[in-house]
Amino acid sequence: MILRDVIRYYELTGSDFPSDLKEFAQLQRQYLADIVDENFTDKYESFTDKLMELWLDRKGGIDNVVKDGLLLPTQDELVKLYCRVISPQEEKEEETTFFYSDSLLRSKKDKAENSQTLELLASLANVDMDLSQFLDMELEVVYTIIDLVGKKKKEEQKKRKQKRKGR
Incomplete structure (x- = not known):
């Protein structure tokens, strides 16, 4: 999905x-491992x-969709449109073992409240980059x-420190 x-x-x-x-993705992995949660459909x-x-x-809202006569995409089409879908040819054919993780046992209250989207925007602002140049790029x-x-800035900082020590 693009940043915009x-x-x-x-x-x-x-x-x-x-x-x-x-x-x-976790929901899909559980489904493939034949573990179907009670609220699978809801999620x-x-x-x-x-x-x-x-x-x-x-698309400009439901009124424009109706006016233009567009068909609503199916759930699978939406997932393919906005998420990277791994086709069966891309999957490695090897046997995997599914282990229950602690995250499956935790309640929703333990879920981190941090928003990765907001953190990403704050990082872009912190690096003094023009946000508009990234809006049409893929998130990855x-x-x-x-x-x-970040790595380049750390390297530059390291070089500056070494020059100061060398004087």
Whole structure:
């Protein structure tokens, strides 16, 4: 998903896309391991409903969709549109073992309240980069750029310290 959509997703739903995607991926892994939670359908539909809300917003609202005669995408189409989907050919055919993690046993109250979307925007602002140049980039690319800029700044800082010590 591009950064512009991640920000709009947060504005529309009040939810953090990276966190929601992580939970959705966990839900899918459990399903593939034949572990179906009682509220599987609720969780699946909650995520796809948020994606639908974003899709409708990107199309100009429900009135424009009706006026233009657009068909609403299915849940699977929404997931493919906004999330990177690994096709069966890309998957490695090896046997995996599923271990219950502590996160499955924790209550929702233990969930971190941090928003990765807001933290990303704060990082971009902190690095003094023009946010508009990143809006149409994929989220993973933006994270990679921030990581590289951070590494370069650390290297420059290290060099400056070494020069000071050498004098």
